[in-house]
Amino acid sequence: MIQYKLVLFKIQFGANIRVPVGGYMLGIELRRNSGVSLARQIYRTLRNQMTEGRLKQGDVLPSTRELAKHLTVSRNTVYEAYEMLSAEGFIESRPGSQTRVANGLLLAKADPPAEHFEEAVQATISYLVDFQTGQPDLRYFPQSSWLQYLRKAAESLPQEQWGYSGAEGIPALRREIAGWVYRSKGMTVHPQNIFITSGATQALHLLAELLSVYGKDILMEDPCHMGMLRVLQGKGFNILPVPVDKQGLQTDFLKNSGACAIYVTPSHQFPLGGILPATRRAALIRFARENDLFIIEDDYDSEFRYCGPPVAPLYTMDSQRVIYVGTFSKILYPALRIGFVVLPRRFHSQWCYLRRHVDVQNPPFEQAALAKYLRTRKLDRHVRKMRKLYGQRREILLQAIEEKFSRTWHPWGDASGLHLALEFPGLHFDQAFLLRCKESGIRIALVDYHSINKNLHSDKLLLGYGHLEAKEIRQGVSLLHKCLHAASRR
CATH class of the missing domain: 3.40.640.10 (Type I PLP-dependent aspartate aminotransferase-like (Major domain))
Structure with a gap:
């Protein structure tokens, strides 16, 4: 266990603080292996103490020599930290006088971050099949x-x-x-x-x-x-x-x-x-x-x-x-x-x-x-190649849907682009259905999400296919069929 030699240092604004030599003074804890310079660490700690009210306006700071000695850093390091504080107006000093905390620095305590914020901003989800729209296949670029x-x-x-x-x-x-x-x-x-x-x-x-x-x-x-x-x-x-x-x-x-x-x-x-x-x-x-x-x-x-x-x-x-x-x-x-x-x-x-x-x-x-x-x-040739590839995937998607859903659906907009809309007359797709699909490992989109007047197209889904291989398309359609079957039973 590291033993600290304790000294009593009289801070001139009236507080008696027990300070472990070489490590901690005025709440300054230096991390010497950090990528942040020692001077900026000193600056940052003192700045925070001033805005939080632990160092109050008019309080006198130790001289650069005294603080450097008790932090076991060079005087130039402390001087650089004080220079940063002075340049931004956190401290005031005049030749031959003491360095003091400037007026008007106290800030009210910031509101705590919203609970479960990290859960709300979720990491990228890994889907078994992602029918996201508007995605070209970058593997062929x-x-x-x-x-x-x-x-x-x-x-x-x-x-x-x-x-x-x-x-x-x-x-x-x-x-x-x-x-x-x-x-x-x-x-x-x-x-x-x-x-x-x-x-x-x-x-x-x-x-x-x-x-x-x-x-x-x-x-x-x-x-x-x-x-x-x-x-x-x-x-x-x-x-x-x-x-x-x-x-x-x-x-x-x-x-x-x-x-x-x-x-x-x-x-x-x-x-x-x-x-x-x-x-x-x-x-x-x-x-x-x-x-x-x-x-x-x-x-x-x-x-x-x-x-x-x-x-x-x-x-x-x-x-x-x-x-x-x-x-x-x-x-x-x-x-x-x-x-x-x-x-x-x-x-x-x-x-x-x-x-x-x-x-x-x-x-x-x-x-x-x-x-x-x-x-x-080059672009002309690339577009011709990709148009052929996407056309083949479009046919695979339509064929897979026909095999799984027979004649219970109608395609919209299947003549061009990288996605198509599927209409299932009599069905109603909502957020609960999207969640079931997500739990099954597929991402799809609702046409109703893109509607200004809601519920006019709630029987339609969007499936992007340009970036998917034939195997992925068939697997995705199979998973979608299972989700729809489970939804109809409910």
Whole structure:
């Protein structure tokens, strides 16, 4: 057992403290093997004592020599700690006078953390089969060649682009995206109208700021992507829901409401999967023109269509009313965080102003690498390969569901994308059912979760399949069948 030699040290603000030499004084306990410097440990302990009231305003601190002696540290270490306290205004000292605790430092005791907080913020759950939506299969991403592109991009990037290269994005990437959307979707876009973003979510944040001067009401598909809904609600918008059916937005329900914009996913409605037909597209554009509002077109995964080529974007019908939002998260990998917006010219200067005050720009290295990836047509080939793979998995999923559930279900939105919706007429799925699925080892989602008006789609489930192998898909469907069977018996 370590024996401490005790000494009596007279603290000048009136307390007699028994101090073990070399370890403990003024409540300072030094941990010499810690990654935190001794000076910062001393600073932190004294600061906490001042804010907690154990050291009161006007109290005199020991001299640097005295404290260093009793903590068995160098005087410079204590001096550095006092310097930090002095720089932040915790102590006051003048040449030839004593060092005292400053006034006004006492803080009320902070509220204790909420009980079971760690339980509420749960660690990532390991599922036997995870039907999460919107997940590409990263196992097939050509990681090694992509890393080579990144390295070459960093080496060849002009010096001026290591600085602030502009809120619009680097010119090479904007040119290559213009070529990509023409090849893949038939969109004719000038590179000057393309603005690089950190994904579709950031794009919506900026568009909300941009359009808020025109009003605070916005029309939105119901159901819709809950994350995007919350972005708009967080910006103070009043959401006006428009119902969706198997063909997407029901334009017959559009009403003149003074809204500034309407958010739609016409090429693959999320979450129900409908493709907006030409008559509704024309009706939507007429409505936007007649009511002087803008259409935000979120084209999040239309590259993966299994019954013909990708659908032409709504943008091609009116480039002045439609603001097109694209992303590479689903066709490459989610962590890339590169998306783009095609903006009418009237918004260019305001967009740049807003982007400069958010995060200035995307990192230039990923932009340069993606530009070369597009220029060499690597992305075109990767998308064709993944479209074939995802199409095969879609067929496996539909076949497995047919085998297990016979004709008690109907698919929604199975022609494209990385997920499908399943309707089970007469059933009602709720949180209790989700919990049973979780306990059985599978994750699924409810369409009703994404609904603004609840209980209109409570008979539908969402199953993402793009990232699952055939064996996982069949196992997941089998587990889902058991959960549904148990639920029906209850």
